[in-house]
Amino acid sequence: MARQRADMDTIAREVGVSKTTVYRALHNKGRIHPQTRERILQVARELGYRPNLVARSLRVQKTSTVGLVVVGLAGSFYSHILEGVDGVAQSNQYGVLLACSYGNPRKEREIIQMLLDKRVDGLIVAPADPEENREFYEELIASQVSIVLIDRYIPGLPNDFVATTNELGGYLATRHLLQLGRRRIVFVSNGSRERRATSVIGRFEGYRRALAECNLCETVELGPGLPDILPEEEYAYSAVTHYLQQGGTMDGVFAVNDDVAYGAIRALRDHGLRVPEDVSVVGFDNQDTSAFIFPPLTTVAQPMYEIGRVAASLLLERIHKGRTAPQQQVLLVPQLVVRQSCGAYLKAGQR
Amino acid sequence: MARQRADMDTIAREVGVSKTTVYRALHNKGRIHPQTRERILQVARELGYRPNLVARSLRVQKTSTVGLVVVGLAGSFYSHILEGVDGVAQSNQYGVLLACSYGNPRKEREIIQMLLDKRVDGLIVAPADPEENREFYEELIASQVSIVLIDRYIPGLPNDFVATTNELGGYLATRHLLQLGRRRIVFVSNGSRERRATSVIGRFEGYRRALAECNLCETVELGPGLPDILPEEEYAYSAVTHYLQQGGTMDGVFAVNDDVAYGAIRALRDHGLRVPEDVSVVGFDNQDTSAFIFPPLTTVAQPMYEIGRVAASLLLERIHKGRTAPQQQVLLVPQLVVRQSCGAYLKAGQR
DNA sequence: ATGAAAGCGCTAACAG
């Protein structure tokens, strides 16, 4: 809190009017003599007056600040969401208080508590776990905290949230592999905590549905049971390697996200398998650099910037309308981005 | 600002003591009868009391919040810095108000003004331009605002900042290319605004110095003069393509950052040149996925998380000590990460 | 058209 600048009282004294009049001039509210107004504005400028927003916040019981809690910043995933939120916030004169839970539910609670103590007007959060903080969130909602969940949700919780239809994404990815003639398609996931996220569950369900449509009822999942190591790329590498060494076979991989896909591809290669000739791989998220890896990754793109934008808009709406507005659960549709890792072009004879 | 919860007055009334006593109990300060204390704490818990940090901020003239202004969130670059800042902030009970300037100096000023109006205790900013806001920053510093610049600085400004020794990075990258026998090495940059950033200038100087050491005095820069298009990868693609089409030649590329390197590599390939056989490429930043692109990118790694961490620590120090502490300009040393795009392994016969 | 006064919820100096 640097430079002790002039406050409204100083201006009032300087001009010889009351604080109230200064207020009216500054906000152009109520009747005020144009000349008085001008004089006040003039002096305010000379003194370099700047409103003290914390004083205002205390008075009006509103901070014009939202809290944003994400699981992690690594990868381009939350970066884009952040940009979306930032955009809406800036154009509505809101501030964004950001903090990272690093996937830790306890830390998530502490962060939210802190944000609430700072009296943010609302919260956007990507919850680390669908169950562990359920009660906590129920209480928040019961006590009228404006909150919108993103990316993952907490089943049964009556709140706003916005995410991708992960089930559809998983379906599209898997169907694409099936259409390329792949029949032994494995699902590669990413650590036990993440595995419980609704986003991941959705992707898996889509995978299962696509298989079922081809009368393939056996799902194979690589990952569960392994120690949770990071980064996810390493986790996937060891999951796939382990499976291959046990004699497991596959001709298609649906990776729960692009990082996992990178790890899977490396494992496949190190095992002497070619991608996409021997095994087709599809990822999820369309990370910024997935177009540049080798082979360029076929993946499911989520409209991440849009998720941030919509979440922020929804939150502001909720803040303004309070409980009156109905809960909204916005699902954005993902898109399959076909590149080389699945072999579609190979198959099409374009190679 | 949801749920109107109990305040200190409510507790005081409930327990039958004064607000001051409640204060003492809550903060465990001054003499207070253990029993009174217990009773107060008990009631506070029952009422779900939570301190109102905005009221406290107003009173103590300190918000325990820092502002963080970055130029963009795309790519993993600022993500890691953000994590570093977030880490330090969290462990010191500070909040982080984040906003993005998108490289626009005017927006940068507006954001900072807003953060200052919100009375952040200090600022961490990656300035969009080294000149356009010079006066603005001079005024900030003159009015005692605690501020630490990151990544780029404003020459001649007496303030704290932390960045990488970009000159050294540029030197290491270029020397590596020279040691591989490359002699016609071009520098590929990224748009006119970015080109003015001190970080970019430093990299170029390092490039020049390395060349000079080999008695190569001709520097070749690709990019200047072209229309500023985004993403940078596209910009680099067209810069390199353009040069090649004009009959330009090269056997080495030092790209100002990894995104630019990706674009350069693609342009080279599309022109029938092989990387690294015909042209060696080195990037800068060591983006998360640079290990996965094809060929894996040789690049200069900046300790980004560390930059964020140090910047935040420095800022907190500055906030606490005010003007007394001397200005610190911390430079962190970058490291060359040798992968495949330069052909080092090729050369070493390890292929 | 302007002003007086109260109060948001907390901290802190001072008094007892």
Place this chain on the structure above:
DNA sequence: CTGTTAGCGCTTTCAT
């Protein structure tokens, strides 16, 4: 060991 009082800088009601 506890209470009284003032005040951070602003907004807002009520009065003039």
